[in-house]
Amino acid sequence: MEKLLFLVVSDSPYSYSGDEFLRTELTYLSDVYQQFIIVHNNSKPIPDKEVPENTKEIYFPYQLGQFEKIFALMQVFTPLFWDELSNIKKNKRLTISIGMIKTLLISLYNSKKFASHIKMLYDLYKKDNDVHIYSYWCNDMALGTAMFHKENPEAICFAKGHGSDIYHEATALKYLPCRSFLANNLTALFAISEYGKTYMESDWGNVSEANIRLAKLGIKNQLPFKERVRKGVVKMMSCSNVIPLKRVDLIIRALCLIDDIEIEWTHVGIGPLKEDMEELAANLLQNGKIRFNFKGKIGNAEVFDLYSSEQPDIFINVSTTEGIPVSIMEAMSFGIPCIATKVGGTSEIVNDTNGYLIPADPSPKEVADKIKEVIADGGKKSKSAYATWNEQYNADNNFAELVKYLKAS
Numbered sequence: 123m124e125k126l127l128f129l130v131v132s133d134s135p136y137s138y139s140g141d142e143f144l145r146t147e148l149t150y151l152s153d154v155y156q157q158f159i160i161v162h163n164n165s166k167p168i169p170d171k172e173v174p175e176n177t178k179e180i181y182f183p184y185q186l187g188q189f190e191k192i193f194a195l196m197q198v199f200t201p202l203f204w205d206e207l208s209n210i211k212k213n214k215r216l217t218i219s220i221g222m223i224k225t226l227l228i229s230l231y232n233s234k235k236f237a238s239h240i241k242m243l244y245d246l247y248k249k250d251n252d253v254h255i256y257s258y259w260c261n262d263m264a265l266g267t268a269m270f271h272k273e274n275p276e277a278i279c280f281a282k283g284h285g286s287d288i289y290h291e292a293t294a295l296k297y298l299p300c301r302s303f304l305a306n307n308l309t310a311l312f313a314i315s316e317y318g319k320t321y322m323e324s325d326w327g328n329v330s331e332a333n334i335r336l337a338k339l340g341i342k343n344q345l346p347f348k349e350r351v352r353k354g355v356v357k358m359m360s361c362s363n364v365i366p367l368k369r370v371d372l373i374i375r376a377l378c379l380i381d382d383i384e385i386e387w388t389h390v391g392i393g394p395l396k397e398d399m400e401e402l403a404a405n406l407l408q409n410g411k412i413r414f415n416f417k418g419k420i421g422n423a424e425v426f427d428l429y430s431s432e433q434p435d436i437f438i439n440v441s442t443t444e445g446i447p448v449s450i451m452e453a454m455s456f457g458i459p460c461i462a463t464k465v466g467g468t469s470e471i472v473n474d475t476n477g478y479l480i481p482a483d484p485s486p487k488e489v490a491d492k493i494k495e496v497i498a499d500g501g502k503k504s505k506s507a508y509a510t511w512n513e514q515y516n517a518d519n520n521f522a523e524l525v526k527y528l529k530a531s
Contacts, residue, residue: 125252126251126420127158127159128255129158129160129492130255133162133255136173142421152529154529155254158178159177159180160177160180161180163184165181165234170383189230197231206299210222210329215296219295225488229299229443231378232303233269237269254279255280260281267279268303268304269307276350279308283311283312285445289321290444292442304327305322310335310531311332311333311335312337314445314446315445319335340517340518340519341515341516342516342517343452356389356436357386357435358434358435360389366442368440368442370399374406378406381411385412385493386414386415392421396418403416426452427450430456434453438489439460439461444463444467454477456508460507461496463482463487465482471514478496478503
């Protein structure tokens with residue numbers, strides 16, 4: 123009997139906007155599973171040539187219509203709704219609000235809708251396959267998977283938490299629904315960082331029945347390590363979506379305080395604030411010393427080519443929240459010293475030996491001073507940065523542990 127994985131994701135890894143890091147993980151999961159069904163929320167068609175022969179894609183609409191939102195009010199009559207209200211009252215970090223209740227009602231409706239969908243698929247395929255279900259994010263579909271598993275305990279169901287799907291504080295309402303129910307009703311729950319695992323155990327309510335495990339991410343890089351040799355202009359990189367929590371504006375405001383060093387700053391990534399950030403950079407970075415380039419979205423292979431050919435002197439990440447940034451793993455795999463805010467699990471990868479940690483909410487001057495410190499150090503932490511990736515975040519090592527667990531499940 124073949125092993126079949128239902129992979130539950132927001133977007134197909136094979137779409138234009140899909141997660142290339144998940145695509146890397148799939149190469150390792152192929153050692154466990156012979157067939158894949160990817161259940162995702164991207165309504166745009168994906169070219170068949172991009173999807174492997176052993177993979178089928180199924181679209182599941184995530185956003186609710188107006189009538190469905192009205193029907194979601196009926197969740198007030200369910201035991202889980204009242205259990206969750208009780209959990210909120212017990213959590214000192216949370217305060218009940220109208221917005222929180224709306225979020226809970228919609229989340230419960232969405233999750234039950236998905237649980238029904240996954241039950242239908244499971245019943246269809248379980249006769250001829252050993253079926254496992256994996257929600258890549260701890261979102262409503264993961265909650266739906268937990269609801270399904272509670273009614274079908276023989277099924278192997280697991281989910282992975284990264285950053286914004288773990289921490290209540292990372293959301294607008296400072297609240298993620300039904301965390302204890304989610305954790306207690308899965309075969310296993312993976313966290314990508316020790317910090318995230320600890321947070322789940324301490325801030326998700328009663329998770330005494332949960333099987334919470336560490337599953338670090340990793341990236342592949344077969345290019346050889348090169349000693350950093352700076353030639354005149356300092357090259358600085360950042361790579362992230364251009365959204366508020368990534369604080370690209372903070373990088374710009376820090377650079378405008380540096381008027382005695384030539385710096386070429388390249389940012390990779392897109393988002394709703396991209397044009398605003400380009401305008402802000404054009405207005406503030408006029409001293410002739412700082413040049414900038416917003417490259418937009420480029421493929422993972424192109425990012426690696428850029429790191430290899432340009433040999434950046436600095437990588438910078440000033441997010442307000444993180445799991446463990448894959449972008450930092452990539453930079454370190456090239457021996458690029460990293461500046462990062464001390465948030466989430468970032469301090470598990472960046473430390474004083476291999477990089478430069480700054481406070482969670484730094485001022486532009488603090489960021490500017492740290493950039494100058496990195497430049498003055500002349501790349502002396504480069505080897506340590508590379509060693510951190512190779513020893514702790516090399517995909518070959520980290521995904522091997524996950525594969526070992528899944529093979530035994």
